[in-house]
């Protein structure tokens with residue numbers, strides 16, 4: 001078994017920093033994990049990329065992502081660039097036999113995502129997609145509660161994923177507003193997390209009915225403040241879903257929800273109880289069991305602690321709280337352990353393609369005003 005892996009990170013923006021922090025922390029938090037070597041970082045922005053390389057102690061820096069592919073010493077290629085770049089980078093890395101750790105969503109279209117999933121089937125490299133919320137210890141526990149039958153058969157999932165990063169109509173146009181660079185808007189950016197969580201908790205989505213809405217159809221051109229550019233994708237998405245196991249759900253997501261900073265929240269109602277979660281309070285769930293003594297029935301708050309998967313690697317006391325960046329540390333631990341021990345990674349490209357199919361069905365449903373099978 002290899003005891004050390006060289007990683008190349010492509011993209012040093014918002015989530016690139018969370019990746020680099022996780023690469024720094026993973027061997028300290030999880031000492032039994034194979035050593036991760038920060039071998040190469042790539043960004044087309046040379047000044048920012050070089051600063052980033054120094055800040056995090058990467059061994060080398062490049063402005064050309066193909067250096068990550070062509071370097072035989074790189075074991076893992078991590079893709080943290082805008083969505084339209086994922087496909088080419090991932091497929092080339094897989095063809096070169098690298099393991100690929102790719103940010104969500106997989107791609108800007110279902111066709112591109114399917115090509116990526118196909119490339120993964122024939123590659124010796126493993127794949128992992130950055131649905132980091134699935135790594136939350138308290139959500140791992142929630143999933144175990146559901147599997148153990150604590151709330152009975154899941155009947156209904158109601159979820160939202162709201163933020164306000166584009167609520168201000170004067171936020172300039174960016175790659176996130178263009179179909180060919182981002183794919184769908186909120187649907188691809190935020191609702192993907194919600195869909196992945198809902199499938200993790202309840203099961204596979206079988207059909208959807210979707211509605212999309214663009215509230216701010218023009219945004220200021222960042223290169224010429226006196227003009228504006230069209231927004232080509234959704235600010236808000238709503239969907240009614242049916243799961244293959246017969247459960248139903250209602251999912252909605254917005255990037256223009258003033259005051260909501262990371263409200264990735266859901267309720268799952270089973271035939272014997274309910275579970276509630278809100279990412280803005282990511283260290284707790286609330287559990288209601290209809291089988292409890294009637295005099296004491298009510299929502300019970302469960303705080304994350306050492307009894308929950310991976311939590312104790314960070315701190316020994318319940319309620320002392322993990323944060324968003326810690327979820328990425330757990331994700332990177334999963335990546336390294338999976339690669340070293342040949343354990344299946346979740347969600348791999350083969351798993352994450354399901355989210356892309358749901359997205360594609362929502363787009364089709366919104367276009368045709370009809371319910372669409374996934």
Ligand SMILES: NC(=O)c1ccc[n+]([C@@H]2O[C@H](COP(=O)([O-])OP(=O)(O)OC[C@H]3O[C@@H](n4cnc5c(N)ncnc54)[C@H](O)[C@@H]3O)[C@@H](O)[C@H]2O)c1
Pocket residue numbers: 010011012013014015016042043044045063065080081082083085103104105130131132189
């Ligand atoms: N898992 C999560 O919770 C999460 C959160 C935010 C973003 N993301 C995903 O991460 C990806 C990146 O999003 P972001 O918010 O970090 O974007 P960003 O715009 O902040 O950063 C993107 C970086 O990629 C660099 N880049 C662009 N083209 C490049 C190229 N050809 N070669 C090398 N570098 C290049 C840019 O210079 C920039 O530094 C997206 O797919 C997004 O959906 C995931």
